[in-house]
Amino acid sequence: MVSQENNCRICQEKSCASKVLSIGNLDILGNSCRTMTISKGETILHEGSLTSHVIYLRSGLVKETVKGIDSQEQIFKIIKGKTYLGMSSLFGDTINHFSYKALSDLTVCHIEISAFKQLMLENAEFTYKIMESQCKENLHNYDKLLKQGQKKIFGRLADALLYFSEDIFENKKFTLPLTQQEVANFIGTSRESTARGLSNFRQNGIISVNNSVVEILDLNCLKQVSRTG
Amino acid sequence: MVSQENNCRICQEKSCASKVLSIGNLDILGNSCRTMTISKGETILHEGSLTSHVIYLRSGLVKETVKGIDSQEQIFKIIKGKTYLGMSSLFGDTINHFSYKALSDLTVCHIEISAFKQLMLENAEFTYKIMESQCKENLHNYDKLLKQGQKKIFGRLADALLYFSEDIFENKKFTLPLTQQEVANFIGTSRESTARGLSNFRQNGIISVNNSVVEILDLNCLKQVSRTG
């Protein structure tokens, strides 16, 4: 981990919310903010630890996880750059409800919670923007979780592939950042079922898989599977 | 529905957030707020409709639902008094993602969204409180949804019973406000499996059921089932 002081004025990766901050506000932020790099595989934040900082993911890919029963890792979602991590825990509790682990090399900022709260109480538009983005995320998460409960495995797997293709990588061809075990933990099933699902999609010409490079060949069919369940 | 003008200054059912409002703020709220009663069975808000008002549930019990695939109703959660309804949709989108239906007679307030936003931008502490309560709710919801995905039916049913007993009615004995079909829609299973689960709990002396009056007889055992899944 390399850490350095930060000038938020000139940051190229501002969040939606911090774009509304005045120069004065940005300097308050910069004074309470440290940027650092984290390498793939490291854990940024542990479930169960006390909340102490706002963490802003500038760039890179992160998995948000919880320990399930018999302490199997459940993956809640994959997070890409320009996102605050663990806001619900930060404002809704004193301990973190999720762990965050780097799926790639990352750049993150640690912001002192007191400074962040000060900004929120001084600048209602900032708070409003933060709330807006949280609400958007929540709608998305609830939608995903509720649908997941109804769908069968092929449908959920299709959803996961579409999620990576459309939301995360914005490309029909991408390198899966997860092992099959992790995909299974993400869609709530067993590793074997995930493997069988991928085989099935491959055999039906819906996708191609080479090592961990996936390409969606028949998007309509995949969407169909996602709908049908 | 009976509607009347509202004096928010003297409201006995203020939300956590509106408790921090000044008298002036409360008058702004009161001028843009109408109180009404809604009877059991009516729908307050339809999924898919445009967001137009903040709705505050003063008293009563509401089910929050979404249409699942093949348009089966999924029950996301049960909501009791002193809660804003549909905040995520309101701030995260322009259409409502959930429907809200009365499980009992209700008192609700409709608040003009423009006035509410004005308050949020004028009073950052208010906004902060709103955000805080949203975050608490989210942690709770995510926890529930994630665990639900891992547990088997008996575990989920146990959770639902504990939820009614501890969170909603705060009593070991309560009248189930849902039919078995609805309980099934709540825990994500079939009506028959729900019926079998309840029978099983009854036969094992964990609960007693008379019509829709449920009493938890062996709390420890029920919690055990909830844990074991």
Add this chain to the structure above:
DNA sequence: GGTTTCCTGTGATATTTATCACAGTTTAAT
């Protein structure tokens, strides 16, 4: 009060999914 409609309980069966087992592949480490 009688009829209709919705709700509940439970057996039998079919479907879905997990688990076990193990061989073949890829990746990482020396």
Add this chain to the structure above:
DNA sequence: ATTAAACTGTGATAAATATCACAGGAAACC
């Protein structure tokens, strides 16, 4: 390059759950 470790693919079987079917109860509606 070679070995070890982790990951992947697939069959066989077991467990969980849904679905179908139907009878008996409760509630609601003339």
